[in-house]
Amino acid sequence: MKLNNYINGSWQEGGGADYAAVVNPANGETLCEVKLSGKQDVDEAVKAAKRAQKEWALVPAPKRADYLYEIGRLMKERKEHLAQVLTKEMGKVIEEGRGEVQEGIDMAFYMAGEGRRLFGETVPSELQDKFAMSVRAPIGVVGLITPWNFPVAIATWKSFPAIVAGNTFIWKPATETPMMAYEMARIFDEVGLPAGVANVVFGSGGEVGTAMIEHPDIRVISFTGSTETGRSVAELGGRHLKKVSLEMGGKNAVIVMDDADLDLAVEGILWSAFGTAGQRCTACSRVIVHRDVKEELEQRLLKQMEGLTIGDGLDESVKIGPVINAPALEKIHSYVEIGKKEGAKLLAGGRILEDGSLKGGYYYEPTLFTDVKWDSRIAQEEIFGPVISLIEVDSLDEAIEVNNSVTYGLSSSIFTRDVNQAFRAQRDLDTGIVYVNAGTTGAEIHLPFGGTKGTGNGHRDSGVAALDVFTEWKSIYVDYSGKLQRAQIDTE
Numbered sequence: 001m002k003l004n005n006y007i008n009g010s011w012q013e014g015g016g017a018d019y020a021a022v023v024n025p026a027n028g029e030t031l032c033e034v035k036l037s038g039k040q041d042v043d044e045a046v047k048a049a050k051r052a053q054k055e056w057a058l059v060p061a062p063k064r065a066d067y068l069y070e071i072g073r074l075m076k077e078r079k080e081h082l083a084q085v086l087t088k089e090m091g092k093v094i095e096e097g098r099g100e101v102q103e104g105i106d107m108a109f110y111m112a113g114e115g116r117r118l119f120g121e122t123v124p125s126e127l128q129d130k131f132a133m134s135v136r137a138p139i140g141v142v143g144l145i146t147p148w149n150f151p152v153a154i155a156t157w158k159s160f161p162a163i164v165a166g167n168t169f170i171w172k173p174a175t176e177t178p179m180m181a182y183e184m185a186r187i188f189d190e191v192g193l194p195a196g197v198a199n200v201v202f203g204s205g206g207e208v209g210t211a212m213i214e215h216p217d218i219r220v221i222s223f224t225g226s227t228e229t230g231r232s233v234a235e236l237g238g239r240h241l242k243k244v245s246l247e248m249g250g251k252n253a254v255i256v257m258d259d260a261d262l263d264l265a266v267e268g269i270l271w272s273a274f275g276t277a278g279q280r281c282t283a284c285s286r287v288i289v290h291r292d293v294k295e296e297l298e299q300r301l302l303k304q305m306e307g308l309t310i311g312d313g314l315d316e317s318v319k320i321g322p323v324i325n326a327p328a329l330e331k332i333h334s335y336v337e338i339g340k341k342e343g344a345k346l347l348a349g350g351r352i353l354e355d356g357s358l359k360g361g362y363y364y365e366p367t368l369f370t371d372v373k374w375d376s377r378i379a380q381e382e383i384f385g386p387v388i389s390l391i392e393v394d395s396l397d398e399a400i401e402v403n404n405s406v407t408y409g410l411s412s413s414i415f416t417r418d419v420n421q422a423f424r425a426q427r428d429l430d431t432g433i434v435y436v437n438a439g440t441t442g443a444e445i446h447l448p449f450g451g452t453k454g455t456g457n458g459h460r461d462s463g464v465a466a467l468d469v470f471t472e473w474k475s476i477y478v479d480y481s482g483k484l485q486r487a488q489i490d491t492e
Contacts, residue, residue, distance in 0.1 A: 001032040003178050005041055005202055006185035008048035009195025014041040020175055025091040025322040026312040028360040034178040037203035042170065042211040045199040049141045049168035050217050052196025057138045057166040064164050065115025070191040071160075072108030075101065082152065082183055084314065089179045090148060091322040091362075092276045093313040104156040107445045107462070111160040114467065118165070126491050129481035136471040138166030139243070142220040143212040145205070145233070148174035148324055149279045154247075155184060157449070157461040158222045159198065162470045168197045170218065172208045176324055205229065213237050220245070222469055224281075224461070227382075227408070227454050234457060245459035245469045247450050249382045250410035252440040253286035253391075255399045255425065258293050260415035264437060266300045268413065269388065272439030274308065274366050277323050278332075278386035281455075282411040282433070282441045286372075286379055287390045288399045294392050298347065298370055301388075305348055305366050311357060322362040323385055329362050332385030336367060339378040344369040344389065374402045382408065396421050404430045409452030411440040432456070 002019055004011050019033040056064070075082065083097035092100070120135040144158045151173060162169045173181035181200050188198040201208050205225075213221055213236045220243045223233045227248040237244035254272060256265045272284035289297050313321035323329055329352055336350045349367030364385055372379050372389040379389050393399045403412050413435040414425040422436045432451035433443060443449050448460035459469050479485055 003032055003034045003182050003202060005035055005037055005045070006189070006198070006200040007041070007045045008052075008199070009189065012044070014044065022089055022176070022178060023325070024088050025324050026088075026314070026361045031089055032179065034175060035202045036175075036207070037201050038207050039211040041201050041203070042208055042215060045170045045201050046141060046215050046217050048196035049170060049199055052194055053138070053140055053166075053168040056168055056194060056197050059166070061115040061118055061164060061166065063115075064166065065112040067191055067193050068108045068112035068115070068160055068164060071187055072105050072112065074187045074190060075105045075108060078183075078187075079105070082180070085179050085183060086152060087313040087321070089177050090151060091313055091324060093318050093321050094316060096276060097313070100150060100153045103153040103445060107153075107156040107160050110445055111164050114161070114464070115164050118467065118471075125477070126487065127479070127481070127485045129479065130485060131478040131480070132476070134473055134475045136165065136467065137474045139470060139472055140167060140219045141217050142167050142169045142222065142470060143215075143218040144169055144171040145209050145212070145221065145223045145225065146171065146173050147225050148176040149276060149281075151177035151180040152184070154224050154461070155181065157445070157466060161466040163193075163197065165467055165470045167220075167470050168199070170199045170201055170212055172201055172203065172205075172212060175202065175204060178202050209233075210236070213242070214240060216240070219243065220470060222461075223247070243469070244457065245461075246457045247281070247459075247461055248455050249408055250281045250283070250451065250455055251286065251380065251382055251406040251408045252282055252284050252411040252431070253288050253403045253413070254284045254440060255396075255403060255412070255414040256287060256289040256293060256297055257396065257399070257414065257416040257418070257421060258290040259417045260293065261417065261437070262293060262297055262300055265297065265415040266304055268415065268437075268439035269301065270304055270308070272413070272441050273388045274320050274386045275441060277320055277364065279323060279328070279384055280441055282443070283384075284413070284440045285383055285387060285389060287388055288393055288402050289390055290399070291392050291394055294370075294390065298368075298390065301368060302348055305368065308366055310353060310363055310365070312361070320366060320386065323364055325362055328385065329364055332364050332383060332387065335378055335381070335383045335385075335387065339369050339372070339376070339389070342373065342376045342378065344372045344376065344378060349386070374405055380406055396424065400425065400428045407454040410455040411435070411451070413438060413440045432460075
């Protein structure tokens with residue numbers, strides 16, 4: 001099967017004849033081939049989107065929302081199918097696949113509700129017989145660049161607010177996970193979304209992504225991916241005066257205080273660190289633990305890690321699936337070697353798994369380091385794999401300082417029974433998301449998602465805040481006095 005672009009309401013081969021294999025990371029088998037598009041394909045998609053946007057913006061927002069309700073309904077009907085496809089091409093266990101599809105369903109219904117809100121403001125004027133208000137206006141054609149680790153959820157975080165706000169979009173999914181974009185394009189088509197509103201262009205970031213950022217008719221770029229790539233997107237987008245929304249890396253920490261419920265903390269750490277094989281921007285890769293409970297926490301973690309099953313995510317009994325590809329395996333293992341050289345103590349894991357039923361796939365053993373220095377590379381740099389570093393501290397103040405020492409600022413967590421410590425942590429942890437007595441993952445679609453420092457540039461996905469990326473504020477003044485009134489002058 002070959003996946004081609006979806007442009008102007010139809011499937012198009014476009015220019016060039018190159019395709020890339022899409023591989024199941026659980027066993028190395030080829031699932032399909034995906035089109036490697038170029039600048040010409042982006043140009044065609046933008047032309048279609050630009051033509052469609054003028055009419056789409058005139059459709060009343062509640063009517064635009066009706067399409068999202070239908071998209072959500074179809075996603076709900078096909079939830080199991082979508083989850084199965086997701087697991088095959090990305091590797092996360094099927095339970096997580098179902099959860100991710102549900103996140104997309106939730107976003108469809110949530111953003112559909114915004115079709116009857118899209119709130120602006122009315123404010124009093126300083127002059128008599130004058131009305132003042134602000135409204136949200138669509139921006140035009142927007143570009144969406146999404147990653148492989150959440151190929152449905154993140155795409156819906158971006159495309160659904162863009163749709164309801166009256167924009168049209170060009171979506172470049174990751175080349176590793178195009179099958180989910182294909183499935184979503186089929187749904188867009190089946191609900192009758194007008195031609196040109198949704199366009200999917202497959203290809204690499206260097207070719208398709210760059211062409212999107214440089215295209216003069218794409219007004220917004222919404223990107224999720226690595227911090228290194230995000231910087232390049234911001235630089236290039238800035239030269240073209242585009243609005244650029246970035247959601248990038250993380251080096252997230254769970255703080256475990258001496259009064260914590262350790263069973264609950266262990267459960268939260270394992271879920272945060274090893275879910276999606278650690279390939280989440282919100283994954284826990286640091287555990288900042290109070291000295292008084294460090295050894296006990298280590299032993300409890302080791303005991304629970306022994307029971308983690310590793311394998312093909314389609315097996316309902318498996319808890320940890322593969323990582324995405326061979327380069328990911330190599331990167332993870334290189335950081336484990338770095339940790340050893342830095343003097344950290346390896347308590348468990350640290351191996352590439354390739355025997356028996358795991359042969360042909362990309363599996364890494366869940367890994368636990370202890371006695372990690374807060375400023376070491378494995379405690380500062382994003383590994384993006386199933387590796388935890390335990391860092392010992394003496395107080396909450398020290399724990400907060402260690403948490404805030406990294407260049408990222410996405411998610412953090414604290415386990416404590418002390419309400420005063422919990423509220424101090426909420427205030428002082430410098431991340432965009434803070435959890436109390438939960439792990440570092442578990443964001444819900446009706447709150448903003450994103451981070452500070454090297455994680456983002458101030459914008460947010462999800463929640464009402466997502467609309468700020470895809471709308472412009474327009475201020476409107478209506479003077480019904482019948483005469484010229486000059487603001488700030490004719491106020492006496």
